[in-house]
Amino acid sequence: MEPPNLYPVKLYVYDLSKGLARRLSPIMLGEGPGVRHTSIVVHKDEFFFGSGGISSCPPGRTLLGPPDSVVDVGSTEVTEEIFLEYLASLGESLFRGEAYNLFEHNCNTFSNEVAQFLTGRKIPSYITDLPSEVLSTPFGQALRPLLDSIQIQPPGGNTVGRPDGQS
Amino acid sequence: MPHVLSRTPKMPQRGRPAGLPANRNISSVTRVIVKTAGNHKDFTVADDISVRQFKEKLSAHFKCQMDQLVLVFMGRLLKDQDTLSQRGIVDGHTIHLVIKSRHGPKSLAHSSQNLPTNVPCHRDRSTKGGNSGAYQPAAVSQAPVQSTVSMDSDASKVCTRNFEGDNSEHMAQMLGSPSVQRLLSNMEFMRQFVSEHPDMQQNSEVFHLLNNSEILCQALELAKNLAMIQEIMQIQQPAQNLEHALNLQPYPNLETIPGGSNALGQSYAGFSDQMLNSMQDPFGGNPFTALLAGQMPEQAQPSSLPPPPSQEQRDQLPQLHTTRVIYTSSHGLSPVTSTNTATNRVDQTSRANTISTKGQNYVCSIQQPSGIPALPSIEVTHQSREEDKDTTISICSSERRMEEDSLLSDEQASSQITGGMMQLLMNNPQLAAQMMLFLSMPQLSEQWRQQLPTSLQQSQLSDLLLAVANPKASQAILQIEQGLQLLATEAPALLPWVAPCLWGLGWLPAPSCSYPEMVPWAWNVPDMTEPKKPDCCHKSGAVLQKLRSLAGDPSHPSQAPEVRFSKQMESLQAMGFGNHQANLQALIATEGDTNAAIRKLKRSQGF
Numbered sequence: 001m002e003p004p005n006l007y008p009v010k011l012y013v014y015d016l017s018k019g020l021a022r023r024l025s026p027i028m029l030g031e032g033p034g035v036r037h038t039s040i041v042v043h044k045d046e047f048f049f050g051s052g053g054i055s056s057c058p059p060g061r062t063l064l065g066p067p068d069s070v071v072d073v074g075s076t077e078v079t080e081e082i083f084l085e086y087l088a089s090l091g092e093s094l095f096r097g098e099a100y101n102l103f104e105h106n107c108n109t110f111s112n113e114v115a116q117f118l119t120g121r122k123i124p125s126y127i128t129d130l131p132s133e134v135l136s137t138p139f140g141q142a143l144r145p146l147l148d149s150i151q152i153q154p155p156g157g158n159t160v161g162r163p164d165g166q167s
Numbered sequence: 168m169p170h171v172l173s174r175t176p177k178m179p180q181r182g183r184p185a186g187l188p189a190n191r192n193i194s195s196v197t198r199v200i201v202k203t204a205g206n207h208k209d210f211t212v213a214d215d216i217s218v219r220q221f222k223e224k225l226s227a228h229f230k231c232q233m234d235q236l237v238l239v240f241m242g243r244l245l246k247d248q249d250t251l252s253q254r255g256i257v258d259g260h261t262i263h264l265v266i267k268s269r270h271g272p273k274s275l276a277h278s279s280q281n282l283p284t285n286v287p288c289h290r291d292r293s294t295k296g297g298n299s300g301a302y303q304p305a306a307v308s309q310a311p312v313q314s315t316v317s318m319d320s321d322a323s324k325v326c327t328r329n330f331e332g333d334n335s336e337h338m339a340q341m342l343g344s345p346s347v348q349r350l351l352s353n354m355e356f357m358r359q360f361v362s363e364h365p366d367m368q369q370n371s372e373v374f375h376l377l378n379n380s381e382i383l384c385q386a387l388e389l390a391k392n393l394a395m396i397q398e399i400m401q402i403q404q405p406a407q408n409l410e411h412a413l414n415l416q417p418y419p420n421l422e423t424i425p426g427g428s429n430a431l432g433q434s435y436a437g438f439s440d441q442m443l444n445s446m447q448d449p450f451g452g453n454p455f456t457a458l459l460a461g462q463m464p465e466q467a468q469p470s471s472l473p474p475p476p477s478q479e480q481r482d483q484l485p486q487l488h489t490t491r492v493i494y495t496s497s498h499g500l501s502p503v504t505s506t507n508t509a510t511n512r513v514d515q516t517s518r519a520n521t522i523s524t525k526g527q528n529y530v531c532s533i534q535q536p537s538g539i540p541a542l543p544s545i546e547v548t549h550q551s552r553e554e555d556k557d558t559t560i561s562i563c564s565s566e567r568r569m570e571e572d573s574l575l576s577d578e579q580a581s582s583q584i585t586g587g588m589m590q591l592l593m594n595n596p597q598l599a600a601q602m603m604l605f606l607s608m609p610q611l612s613e614q615w616r617q618q619l620p621t622s623l624q625q626s627q628l629s630d631l632l633l634a635v636a637n638p639k640a641s642q643a644i645l646q647i648e649q650g651l652q653l654l655a656t657e658a659p660a661l662l663p664w665v666a667p668c669l670w671g672l673g674w675l676p677a678p679s680c681s682y683p684e685m686v687p688w689a690w691n692v693p694d695m696t697e698p699k700k701p702d703c704c705h706k707s708g709a710v711l712q713k714l715r716s717l718a719g720d721p722s723h724p725s726q727a728p729e730v731r732f733s734k735q736m737e738s739l740q741a742m743g744f745g746n747h748q749a750n751l752q753a754l755i756a757t758e759g760d761t762n763a764a765i766r767k768l769k770r771s772q773g774f
Binding site for chain 1: 203204205206237239240241242243261263265267
């Protein structure tokens, strides 16, 4: 049996605050660089979750530009076809656009989910733990209503849907 | 999140296999979590169950075919002949399940054909047939669900992605494909597609542009008919024969050209910057960037500002070239009508020369507002006799036409253009002499502003404009007018013989509107024209009356308007229209028709 193809899986991490939170957050939020957006890059495509649902684009081609850091998640045998099916089913169920919540169910949630599907490994915890860290601060709680309404959708991607229209 | 639960097995003898393939002598069960999109379920299976058997269980549970199941563990696809334990799946592990859709992968070969070698969209590579990638599934069902349409949406979507790579020729190529054309023709589809695009939510310009159904319709029409427009343009170009030049094409065919003219007016006055910016945007702009880019560069130079106001009459003719040029460059994009209106407006006058120049100037002005000064200046420098009259005639007739033309379009959009144009007209002191006489009147200018958009809707203008652009043709028209003028003064008795021509030129009242099919504002030679707007004849009559009065037509006694309309003035003032000047102007415009004047005044005062 031929060796299965392995596709590398990477996690792109974007610091949305681009340093601003770095200045503000130690005071207000009490932890490191602030707001992060992540996406999974596999099969030469970048996939991320935003208020518009699951989107994809060429790697690094969202308006956010190149990622601030890249984390190697591992490699997967999952072919692109299967992966897209998987994403489509996710997009209909768990990761619909309206399900987006900046704290509870955001791009990092999605990236974590996908990473585990692809490789069985999670993404680094400092990313996924950000919301809870923020919410644990008084400032974060005070801003909670406002932050709940924030939806991040990096432009430049295309929505991933069920390929043949079936649900 | 996948939850790796640690749970001790129920039966003590079912120890926890440490992931070693040995231990077959101890039967054990494993509890695995099967996680599929959206939910997860625990399954307890024998330790040495094969993947195949596991799939059988799953297919029964999830009600699908076995070959639809794809099991993924730790990033590895589970093959049928493996066993779970072989793969190291122990208690509490999570296995991901993907249920493939029933239709197997379909090749997107034809969508790939549409797209040249550019950025390979993963959607193409996914080889899923009938791809509707840009839509949520619900949205897709609303769109006309055809395989070709779906494929087209995919093509469009891929094309959307490719925009980031900026390739206009790619777009042009893709546009040329019939499937994409078909897609673009489906307004509903496109509207939905556009509205669902993530960029729409963020780019207000594009959103506004693409949500304006009229713009979309026009743009689609333009895109579809670009070739036709060019063909028509070329046909008009070599027209030497005046008749041919003035020949009016059937109305439907002109829709494309008006679209082009419309594009000019709209794009430059109201939306020029926005449009160009929009064209950079991922979606809506690029298909038309190719069109615009192809047209604009070579037209940019000639269509620059027309000569400064103080030009000679002989400069008029060269300017006419720019008309055509400008017109050509109007195949940029956007819909809307103002330019068309303006030029149309002009054509409705009887003065060929002023028509041409005015039309051209309107086009120029709308394209670049600073070019407006040329309009009145040309009229000022018009060397033939009574140039003032010519100006006033044209202007008055224009106004007349505008106020009577009740068809039409969104004033709002074109009012921007006319407003800007009017602004410039007002601001330029050199214009004041002629234009201010009629335009400074608030109500008149208001009316003009209102009517301009509506008048612009008339589509016949475009080819006329082209005809006018022909310097020889306009010169011929000028000579005809001069000859007729001379005839009118020297031998009025001969006027009835040339009545048709005069009527066409606006000199005589339409004989009891017996030419319903003739376009009143066209200087047609008698053997021309096609049925246009049947309701134009009465308007032409009014226009002609006005022209007559202003030109000092011998068939009417020249009287000061105040004298002639003294009675009407009194009645107007008695009714409460206190503005003497406005009343006078209205009466002049309506040729003493009190009721029409009242309507006019009311309309102007209503704004």
